[in-house]
Amino acid sequence: MRNGTVLHQKKTVTDIKILEDRAKVLTDDGSIFESKIVIGSDGIHSTVAKSTELDISKINPAVSIFEEIQLDSNILDSYFGKKRLTHIYMKFQGINGYGWIFPKKKHLNLGICAFSLNEKDSNKKINLREMYDKYLKILNESKVIPDHLAHDNIKIGQFPLYPLVKTFTDRVILCGDAAGFINPFSGEGIYYAMSSGEIAAKLVDKALNSGRADEGFLSKYEKMWKKDFGRDIKQYYLVGKKQGRRTHKLVDLIKKDEIFADIVFGILLGDKSIYEYRWKLRKRFIYATLKNFFSKGSN
Numbered sequence: 021m022r023n024g025t026v027l028h029q030k031k032t033v034t035d036i037k038i039l040e041d042r043a044k045v046l047t048d049d050g051s052i053f054e055s056k057i058v059i060g061s062d063g064i065h066s067t068v069a070k071s072t073e074l075d076i077s078k079i080n081p082a083v084s085i086f087e088e089i090q091l092d093s094n095i096l097d098s099y100f101g102k103k104r105l106t107h108i109y110m111k112f113q114g115i116n117g118y119g120w121i122f123p124k125k126k127h128l129n130l131g132i133c134a135f136s137l138n139e140k141d142s143n144k145k146i147n148l149r150e151m152y153d154k155y156l157k158i159l160n161e162s163k164v165i166p167d168h169l170a171h172d173n174i175k176i177g178q179f180p181l182y183p184l185v186k187t188f189t190d191r192v193i194l195c196g197d198a199a200g201f202i203n204p205f206s207g208e209g210i211y212y213a214m215s216s217g218e219i220a221a222k223l224v225d226k227a228l229n230s231g232r233a234d235e236g237f238l239s240k241y242e243k244m245w246k247k248d249f250g251r252d253i254k255q256y257y258l259v260g261k262k263q264g265r266r267t268h269k270l271v272d273l274i275k276k277d278e279i280f281a282d283i284v285f286g287i288l289l290g291d292k293s294i295y296e297y298r299w300k301l302r303k304r305f306i307y308a309t310l311k312n313f314f315s316k317g318s319n
Contacts, residue, residue: 028053033062036071036192043191057233058192059220061213064178066198072189079200081178082117084207085152086131089169096123099165107164112155115146119155121165128165130156133207135181148176179207182257187245188238193220201249204256212249219244255294277308 031051036058037044045053060068069076096104100123109119115134122129132155134146152174160167183200187193195201196213203209223241227233274281283301286292294301 033067036068038072038189038191056191056228057224057238059195059217059224060192060198061195061217062198064180064197064200066194068192069184069194069198072192074187074189074192074194075185079180079182079184080136081180082133082135082204082207083148084131084133084177084179085148085174086129086177087171087174089128089130089171089173090126091128091166091169093126095166096126096128099123109155113151115151121159128169130159130165133179135204179209183250183253186242188235188241190235190238191233193224193238193241195220199245201245201253203253212253215248216245219248252294255298273305273308273312276312277304280304280308 028047028051031047031049033045034048035046037046042054042056043058045055045058047053058068060066062068064079064081066074066076068074100121104123104125106123107119107121109132111117112119112132115132116136117132117134119132120130132148132152134148134151156165156171159165179202180197180200181202181204184194187199195216197209199216201209201212201216203212220241223238223244227237230237274284283292283297283304287294287297287301
Protein backbone atom coordinates (compact mmCIF):
# COMPACT_ATOMS: atom_id res chain seq x y z
CA MET A 21 0.00 0.00 0.00
CA ARG A 22 1.36 3.38 -1.03
CA ASN A 23 -0.40 6.76 -0.92
CA GLY A 24 -3.68 5.01 -0.13
CA THR A 25 -3.52 2.60 -3.07
CA VAL A 26 -4.17 -1.13 -2.63
CA LEU A 27 -3.47 -3.56 -5.50
CA HIS A 28 -5.68 -6.65 -5.64
CA GLN A 29 -4.34 -9.31 -8.01
CA LYS A 30 -5.88 -12.52 -9.37
CA LYS A 31 -9.40 -11.13 -9.18
CA THR A 32 -11.69 -10.70 -12.19
CA VAL A 33 -14.41 -8.07 -12.11
CA THR A 34 -17.77 -9.63 -12.98
CA ASP A 35 -20.23 -6.81 -12.39
CA ILE A 36 -20.63 -3.17 -11.33
CA LYS A 37 -23.60 -1.91 -9.33
CA ILE A 38 -24.23 1.84 -9.32
CA LEU A 39 -26.11 2.98 -6.21
CA GLU A 40 -27.25 6.44 -5.19
CA ASP A 41 -24.28 7.11 -2.91
CA ARG A 42 -21.60 4.66 -4.11
CA ALA A 43 -20.51 2.07 -6.65
CA LYS A 44 -20.06 -1.63 -5.85
CA VAL A 45 -17.52 -3.74 -7.74
CA LEU A 46 -18.12 -7.52 -7.68
CA THR A 47 -15.35 -10.02 -8.47
CA ASP A 48 -15.25 -13.70 -9.39
CA ASP A 49 -14.14 -14.82 -5.92
CA GLY A 50 -17.16 -13.23 -4.24
CA SER A 51 -15.34 -10.10 -3.05
CA ILE A 52 -17.16 -6.76 -3.09
CA PHE A 53 -15.36 -3.41 -3.27
CA GLU A 54 -17.09 -0.08 -2.78
CA SER A 55 -16.05 3.36 -3.98
CA LYS A 56 -17.45 6.74 -4.91
CA ILE A 57 -16.28 6.45 -8.55
CA VAL A 58 -15.09 3.62 -10.80
CA ILE A 59 -12.53 4.20 -13.56
CA GLY A 60 -12.86 1.44 -16.16
CA SER A 61 -9.62 0.68 -18.00
CA ASP A 62 -10.35 -2.99 -18.60
CA GLY A 63 -9.89 -3.28 -22.34
CA ILE A 64 -11.98 -3.44 -25.47
CA HIS A 65 -14.60 -5.80 -24.01
CA SER A 66 -14.93 -3.72 -20.86
CA THR A 67 -16.98 -5.31 -18.07
CA VAL A 68 -17.34 -1.86 -16.54
CA ALA A 69 -18.90 -0.51 -19.75
CA LYS A 70 -21.22 -3.50 -20.16
CA SER A 71 -22.34 -3.47 -16.53
CA THR A 72 -23.22 0.21 -16.62
CA GLU A 73 -24.96 0.02 -20.01
CA LEU A 74 -22.46 2.17 -21.87
CA ASP A 75 -22.94 1.20 -25.51
CA ILE A 76 -20.11 -0.93 -26.92
CA SER A 77 -22.24 -2.54 -29.64
CA LYS A 78 -20.73 -0.44 -32.43
CA ILE A 79 -17.06 -1.02 -31.59
CA ASN A 80 -16.61 -3.47 -34.52
CA PRO A 81 -12.99 -4.19 -33.53
CA ALA A 82 -10.07 -4.83 -35.80
CA VAL A 83 -8.37 -8.21 -35.32
CA SER A 84 -4.63 -8.73 -35.30
CA ILE A 85 -2.23 -11.66 -35.07
CA PHE A 86 1.31 -10.91 -33.94
CA GLU A 87 4.42 -12.06 -32.13
CA GLU A 88 7.54 -10.60 -30.57
CA ILE A 89 10.75 -12.51 -31.12
CA GLN A 90 13.99 -11.94 -29.22
CA LEU A 91 16.99 -11.58 -31.53
CA ASP A 92 20.64 -10.71 -31.24
CA SER A 93 21.24 -7.02 -31.95
CA ASN A 94 23.84 -7.91 -34.61
CA ILE A 95 21.24 -9.88 -36.58
CA LEU A 96 18.79 -6.98 -36.31
CA ASP A 97 21.55 -4.62 -37.49
CA SER A 98 22.20 -6.74 -40.57
CA TYR A 99 18.53 -6.87 -41.59
CA PHE A 100 17.20 -3.48 -40.46
CA GLY A 101 20.25 -1.30 -39.94
CA LYS A 102 21.24 0.72 -36.90
CA LYS A 103 18.13 2.88 -37.41
CA ARG A 104 15.87 -0.18 -37.22
CA LEU A 105 13.85 0.56 -40.36
CA THR A 106 10.18 -0.28 -40.07
CA HIS A 107 8.23 -2.17 -42.76
CA ILE A 108 4.52 -1.59 -43.45
CA TYR A 109 2.60 -3.65 -46.03
CA MET A 110 -0.73 -2.06 -46.85
CA LYS A 111 -3.61 -4.39 -47.78
CA PHE A 112 -1.47 -7.51 -47.70
CA GLN A 113 -3.02 -10.15 -50.00
CA GLY A 114 -5.98 -7.80 -50.49
CA ILE A 115 -7.14 -7.70 -46.87
CA ASN A 116 -8.59 -4.48 -45.51
CA GLY A 117 -5.67 -3.92 -43.18
CA TYR A 118 -1.88 -4.12 -43.16
CA GLY A 119 1.15 -6.13 -42.17
CA TRP A 120 4.07 -4.79 -40.17
CA ILE A 121 7.61 -5.42 -39.04
CA PHE A 122 8.77 -3.34 -36.07
CA PRO A 123 12.43 -4.05 -35.25
CA LYS A 124 13.42 -2.99 -31.74
CA LYS A 125 16.68 -2.97 -29.82
CA LYS A 126 16.77 -6.73 -29.22
CA HIS A 127 13.34 -7.83 -30.44
CA LEU A 128 11.39 -8.14 -33.66
CA ASN A 129 7.66 -7.42 -33.60
CA LEU A 130 5.77 -9.01 -36.52
CA GLY A 131 2.09 -9.01 -37.28
CA ILE A 132 -0.89 -8.35 -39.53
CA CYS A 133 -4.26 -6.83 -38.76
CA ALA A 134 -7.60 -6.80 -40.54
CA PHE A 135 -10.19 -4.07 -40.03
CA SER A 136 -12.79 -6.57 -41.22
CA LEU A 137 -12.62 -10.36 -41.53
CA ASN A 138 -15.07 -10.32 -44.42
CA GLU A 139 -13.53 -10.26 -47.88
CA LYS A 140 -14.52 -7.33 -50.06
CA ASP A 141 -17.84 -7.84 -51.89
CA SER A 142 -18.13 -11.30 -50.36
CA ASN A 143 -19.52 -13.02 -47.28
CA LYS A 144 -16.45 -15.25 -47.18
CA LYS A 145 -14.52 -15.02 -43.93
CA ILE A 146 -10.77 -14.43 -43.88
CA ASN A 147 -8.71 -16.97 -41.91
CA LEU A 148 -6.21 -14.61 -40.31
CA ARG A 149 -3.90 -17.40 -39.14
CA GLU A 150 -3.62 -18.79 -42.68
CA MET A 151 -3.02 -15.25 -43.92
CA TYR A 152 -0.26 -14.80 -41.33
CA ASP A 153 1.44 -18.02 -42.43
CA LYS A 154 1.44 -16.70 -46.02
CA TYR A 155 2.83 -13.42 -44.74
CA LEU A 156 5.73 -15.15 -42.97
CA LYS A 157 6.44 -17.30 -46.03
CA ILE A 158 6.69 -14.25 -48.31
CA LEU A 159 8.92 -12.40 -45.81
CA ASN A 160 11.23 -15.42 -45.60
CA GLU A 161 11.38 -15.92 -49.37
CA SER A 162 12.10 -12.21 -49.84
CA LYS A 163 14.80 -12.40 -47.13
CA VAL A 164 13.21 -9.50 -45.29
CA ILE A 165 13.48 -11.45 -42.03
CA PRO A 166 15.80 -14.33 -40.93
CA ASP A 167 14.45 -17.73 -41.98
CA HIS A 168 15.42 -19.49 -38.73
CA LEU A 169 12.94 -17.71 -36.46
CA ALA A 170 10.93 -19.79 -34.00
CA HIS A 171 7.28 -18.77 -34.26
CA ASP A 172 6.15 -20.27 -30.96
CA ASN A 173 4.63 -17.24 -29.24
CA ILE A 174 1.96 -16.10 -31.69
CA LYS A 175 -0.87 -14.10 -30.14
CA ILE A 176 -4.25 -12.79 -31.29
CA GLY A 177 -5.60 -9.41 -30.24
CA GLN A 178 -8.33 -6.91 -30.95
CA PHE A 179 -8.43 -3.14 -30.88
CA PRO A 180 -11.24 -0.60 -31.33
CA LEU A 181 -11.45 1.64 -34.37
CA TYR A 182 -13.39 4.56 -32.88
CA PRO A 183 -14.35 5.84 -29.40
CA LEU A 184 -17.61 4.94 -27.73
CA VAL A 185 -20.45 7.40 -28.25
CA LYS A 186 -20.38 8.03 -24.51
CA THR A 187 -17.43 7.41 -22.17
CA PHE A 188 -18.99 8.31 -18.81
CA THR A 189 -22.11 7.80 -16.72
CA ASP A 190 -23.06 8.12 -13.05
CA ARG A 191 -19.98 7.27 -10.95
CA VAL A 192 -18.14 5.79 -13.96
CA ILE A 193 -15.43 6.95 -16.39
CA LEU A 194 -13.84 4.82 -19.13
CA CYS A 195 -10.18 5.11 -20.20
CA GLY A 196 -7.93 3.64 -22.90
CA ASP A 197 -9.20 0.72 -24.98
CA ALA A 198 -12.31 0.47 -22.80
CA ALA A 199 -13.36 3.85 -24.16
CA GLY A 200 -12.22 3.04 -27.71
CA PHE A 201 -9.21 5.39 -27.67
CA ILE A 202 -6.71 4.31 -30.32
CA ASN A 203 -4.86 5.32 -33.46
CA PRO A 204 -6.77 3.16 -36.00
CA PHE A 205 -3.92 3.39 -38.55
CA SER A 206 -1.19 1.94 -36.35
CA GLY A 207 -3.15 0.31 -33.52
CA GLU A 208 -1.15 2.42 -31.04
CA GLY A 209 -3.10 3.26 -27.90
CA ILE A 210 -0.58 3.76 -25.10
CA TYR A 211 -0.52 7.57 -25.39
CA TYR A 212 -4.32 7.80 -25.34
CA ALA A 213 -4.53 5.37 -22.41
CA MET A 214 -2.06 7.39 -20.34
CA SER A 215 -3.57 10.74 -21.28
CA SER A 216 -7.14 9.63 -20.61
CA GLY A 217 -6.01 8.15 -17.29
CA GLU A 218 -4.41 11.43 -16.27
CA ILE A 219 -7.49 13.40 -17.33
CA ALA A 220 -9.75 11.00 -15.43
CA ALA A 221 -7.60 11.24 -12.27
CA LYS A 222 -7.73 15.04 -12.26
CA LEU A 223 -11.49 15.10 -12.76
CA VAL A 224 -12.11 12.41 -10.12
CA ASP A 225 -10.08 14.48 -7.64
CA LYS A 226 -12.34 17.46 -8.33
CA ALA A 227 -15.44 15.27 -8.14
CA LEU A 228 -14.51 13.86 -4.73
CA ASN A 229 -13.63 17.29 -3.35
CA SER A 230 -16.93 18.73 -4.56
CA GLY A 231 -19.04 15.76 -3.53
CA ARG A 232 -20.23 15.29 -7.11
CA ALA A 233 -20.04 11.98 -8.94
CA ASP A 234 -23.16 12.27 -11.06
CA GLU A 235 -23.28 12.01 -14.84
CA GLY A 236 -23.68 15.77 -15.23
CA PHE A 237 -20.41 16.50 -13.44
CA LEU A 238 -18.47 13.63 -15.02
CA SER A 239 -19.56 14.75 -18.51
CA LYS A 240 -16.63 17.18 -18.25
CA TYR A 241 -14.38 14.18 -18.87
CA GLU A 242 -15.57 13.81 -22.44
CA LYS A 243 -14.98 17.51 -23.15
CA MET A 244 -11.48 17.23 -21.70
CA TRP A 245 -10.31 14.20 -23.70
CA LYS A 246 -11.84 15.54 -26.90
CA LYS A 247 -9.88 18.76 -26.43
CA ASP A 248 -6.67 16.85 -25.66
CA PHE A 249 -6.60 14.11 -28.32
CA GLY A 250 -10.14 13.65 -29.62
CA ARG A 251 -9.54 15.86 -32.65
CA ASP A 252 -6.69 13.60 -33.74
CA ILE A 253 -8.82 10.47 -33.46
CA LYS A 254 -11.59 12.14 -35.46
CA GLN A 255 -9.13 13.14 -38.19
CA TYR A 256 -7.74 9.60 -38.38
CA TYR A 257 -11.28 8.32 -38.85
CA LEU A 258 -12.12 10.88 -41.55
CA VAL A 259 -8.89 10.28 -43.47
CA GLY A 260 -9.28 6.52 -43.22
CA LYS A 261 -12.86 6.72 -44.45
CA LYS A 262 -11.87 8.82 -47.47
CA GLN A 263 -8.66 7.00 -48.35
CA GLY A 264 -9.62 3.44 -47.38
CA ARG A 265 -10.51 2.48 -50.96
CA ARG A 266 -7.56 4.37 -52.43
CA THR A 267 -4.75 2.86 -50.38
CA HIS A 268 -2.64 1.94 -53.40
CA LYS A 269 -2.82 5.51 -54.67
CA LEU A 270 -1.77 6.80 -51.26
CA VAL A 271 1.19 4.40 -51.09
CA ASP A 272 2.20 5.39 -54.62
CA LEU A 273 2.29 9.06 -53.61
CA ILE A 274 4.28 8.26 -50.47
CA LYS A 275 6.91 6.50 -52.59
CA LYS A 276 7.18 9.42 -55.02
CA ASP A 277 6.99 12.47 -52.75
CA GLU A 278 9.48 12.62 -49.87
CA ILE A 279 7.82 15.57 -48.11
CA PHE A 280 4.40 13.91 -48.22
CA ALA A 281 5.97 10.66 -46.93
CA ASP A 282 7.63 12.53 -44.06
CA ILE A 283 4.32 14.04 -42.96
CA VAL A 284 2.43 10.74 -43.24
CA PHE A 285 5.00 8.66 -41.33
CA GLY A 286 5.43 11.38 -38.72
CA ILE A 287 1.70 11.16 -38.07
CA LEU A 288 1.61 7.35 -38.11
CA LEU A 289 4.50 7.12 -35.64
CA GLY A 290 2.96 9.71 -33.33
CA ASP A 291 5.63 12.37 -33.85
CA LYS A 292 3.12 14.75 -35.46
CA SER A 293 -0.49 15.53 -34.60
CA ILE A 294 -2.78 14.71 -37.54
CA TYR A 295 -5.12 17.48 -36.40
CA GLU A 296 -2.36 20.11 -36.33
CA TYR A 297 -0.94 18.88 -39.66
CA ARG A 298 -4.28 18.30 -41.38
CA TRP A 299 -3.97 21.27 -43.74
CA LYS A 300 -0.33 20.57 -44.58
CA LEU A 301 -1.29 16.95 -45.22
CA ARG A 302 -4.16 17.92 -47.53
CA LYS A 303 -2.14 20.54 -49.42
CA ARG A 304 0.78 18.17 -49.92
CA PHE A 305 -1.58 15.39 -50.98
CA ILE A 306 -3.07 17.65 -53.68
CA TYR A 307 0.40 18.81 -54.76
CA ALA A 308 1.78 15.26 -54.90
CA THR A 309 -1.29 14.04 -56.81
CA LEU A 310 -0.98 16.80 -59.43
CA LYS A 311 2.78 16.31 -59.72
CA ASN A 312 2.26 12.59 -60.25
CA PHE A 313 -0.50 13.22 -62.81
CA PHE A 314 1.54 15.64 -64.91
CA SER A 315 4.69 13.51 -64.71
CA LYS A 316 2.71 10.59 -66.17
CA GLY A 317 1.30 12.86 -68.88
CA SER A 318 4.75 13.97 -69.96
CA ASN A 319 5.99 10.37 -70.38
